[in-house]
Amino acid sequence: MSPSSRKRASCILAVKRQGKKALREELCLKAYEKSNIYQKKVKCYHDNMTLWKEFKVGQKVLLFNSHLKLIAGKLHSEWDGPFVITNVFPYGVVEIRNEAIDKTFKVNRHEL
Template identity: 75%
Template sequence: DTYIQLIHLDLLLDQSEFRDFLNLNILSRRDFLNLNLNILSRKRLEDAKNTTTKEKQNKKVIKLNSFRQRYGTRNKVRQSNRQASAHHSNTNKVLDQDAKKHQNSQNCLRVTWPLTKRARKLQLQELEEFHLKAYENSKIYKEKVKCFHDNMILRKEFKLDQKVLLFNSYLKLIVVKFRSKWDGPFIITTIFPYDVVEIRNEATDKTFKVNGHHLKLFHECPTMIEGDVEDLFLVNPTFP
């Protein structure tokens, strides 16, 4: 083989003579056109020269060096466990033991269940009934609490030509501002199904649709009438 001949030539020839031989003979052959000269460098051949192995082992050394240089690894990566991956029997022993314990517990239940006494079986059935009743009771309790909270919610019934206030969701994010979160008042012009209300702005006389959940009734202050006003004068109290 050509690789073995190169190793024997390096033992006989100096570095200069070896290069001349490469230039004259090796490069003229078509098989060595794609051969990387760095693979056959002096350092690699010295490593192969020091090894007292057979011809097949010399081939493996040269191929291994070319493989390392191609993929950028100069030295072999050593592993203490001699495994290609970390998922081997040493790391999976714990999982295997847990699986065996679980399987053994299931086998014990299968074996001991027919041998249990009648009283113990009745106790287990009674415990299961308690669990089912507790689930039913919690379901009934939740339904009652939901009905109670629904009854506590104030229902909004709007009418036409009624004054309402609109909730400004933008001011909800600004906590520092001392401004009211309700804009208005607005006048209801049309009521649509699914809690959609059309309101009109008194200042701009523009109408737009909003969600009915963002509205609340506007309670106006009673107007003062001059005839209903009564003056009261405070007098210093007299002690006996």
């Protein structure tokens, strides 16, 4: 091979490498854009599914028992109750009363 044909071959290889690199970058950008669109759709869906629940005094609710979640079993219920709401505080705190033992305590709204 003559020196000029080597230069030409190396130039052709360099152009091919640049083309492949540009193609990879383009595919990467498209994947990034699609993942952003997907994340926005999932966030919108999640936000719609987790709406704030409105609680009123005197309403009966069930309390989520996170301790039973650790002890997995088919016959164990993860919910305790019923409890009666005695007071609703701002920022998601709810005061509930267990009618069976007449005990009152405060819990976060997401546990109901």
